[in-house]
Amino acid sequence: MADLLQIGGITDVMRDRLEAAFTIHQVSEGNYPADKITHVATNGHDGIPPDVMAGLPNLKMISCYGVGYDAIDVQAAKARGIMVTHTPNVLNAEVATTAVMLMMACYRELLRDDAWVRSGNWEEQGNAPLTRSVDNQKVGILGLGRIGQAIADKLAPFGTTIVYHSRSAKDVPYTYYASLPEMARDVDCLICITPGGPATNKIVNREVIEALGPQGTLINVSRGSVVDEAALISALEEGRVGWAGLDVFEAEPKVPERLRQLSNVVLLPHVGSATVETRAAMGALTVDNILRHLDDGTVISPVPECADM
Numbered sequence: 001m002a003d004l005l006q007i008g009g010i011t012d013v014m015r016d017r018l019e020a021a022f023t024i025h026q027v028s029e030g031n032y033p034a035d036k037i038t039h040v041a042t043n044g045h046d047g048i049p050p051d052v053m054a055g056l057p058n059l060k061m062i063s064c065y066g067v068g069y070d071a072i073d074v075q076a077a078k079a080r081g082i083m084v085t086h087t088p089n090v091l092n093a094e095v096a097t098t099a100v101m102l103m104m105a106c107y108r109e110l111l112r113d114d115a116w117v118r119s120g121n122w123e124e125q126g127n128a129p130l131t132r133s134v135d136n137q138k139v140g141i142l143g144l145g146r147i148g149q150a151i152a153d154k155l156a157p158f159g160t161t162i163v164y165h166s167r168s169a170k171d172v173p174y175t176y177y178a179s180l181p182e183m184a185r186d187v188d189c190l191i192c193i194t195p196g197g198p199a200t201n202k203i204v205n206r207e208v209i210e211a212l213g214p215q216g217t218l219i220n221v222s223r224g225s226v227v228d229e230a231a232l233i234s235a236l237e238e239g240r241v242g243w244a245g246l247d248v249f250e251a252e253p254k255v256p257e258r259l260r261q262l263s264n265v266v267l268l269p270h271v272g273s274a275t276v277e278t279r280a281a282m283g284a285l286t287v288d289n290i291l292r293h294l295d296d297g298t299v300i301s302p303v304p305e306c307a308d309m
Helices: 012-019 050-054 074-079 092-107 110-118 121-125 146-158 180-186 206-212 229-238 276-296
Strands: 002-006 022-026 037-043 061-065 083-085 138-142 161-165 189-192 217-220 243-246 265-267
Touching (some): 050 074, 061 276, 083 276, 161 180, 229 243
Parallel strands (some): 002 037, 037 061, 217 243, 243 265
């Protein structure tokens, strides 16, 4: 029986399937047989620490539970012939739903109006102030990949005008902006769904945030590193940007107190794909990749950098 190193948690269903083919060792226990480990099961948050990967001489494959894999040094893995996989597509619709939900919660002041009812203000002071319509908005998508397209599809019934910014123009029926600040100036709402990593670190900086403006809304369902959190907090406090709906944060699960105190934000605990159905599909694909690789050396969903391996 082969040996697998588990980093982070897995579900009971995943464990049952893996235990039929592997002896599972926990990285947290620290006494695993490093020379016997051939496969690693991890997730997008924990990844695999460089020293752990370097200490596994016979590692052949890393399976990541999640579409994001910036916590894994893929180039170092590929240089050693180690396959890396992730779980794209099965979570596209769910993350897109989360993005639209955050946008609607900001536009229709869901938290404010919920508090208005709970506090008794409706009875004592009358109707809550008016909100903004989600219909007929111009939305800029930062990172028009599979999830970005799913967001555009879900917004279509609202009469949304979609524009986008990415590394290059795509064959899509939306206007492409080569300049992110220029796109931010032209839209009502900016939705971030670009991969994390050095190339996108704080790409939504002070200039972009201020270009979005006092009536603008920022939604982030990508990675906390994509947005300059300190600049965003200051802009929200000072009214230089209107609203923000955030599912991810720079140092999650730590969220700055200043951000938590703001009334013009909606905050979620990184739950973009966190439904029973979608997480089950992600877990199944994570295990399917491992078992197929063990069986014949192939995988179902390699990360793009490993697609040619």
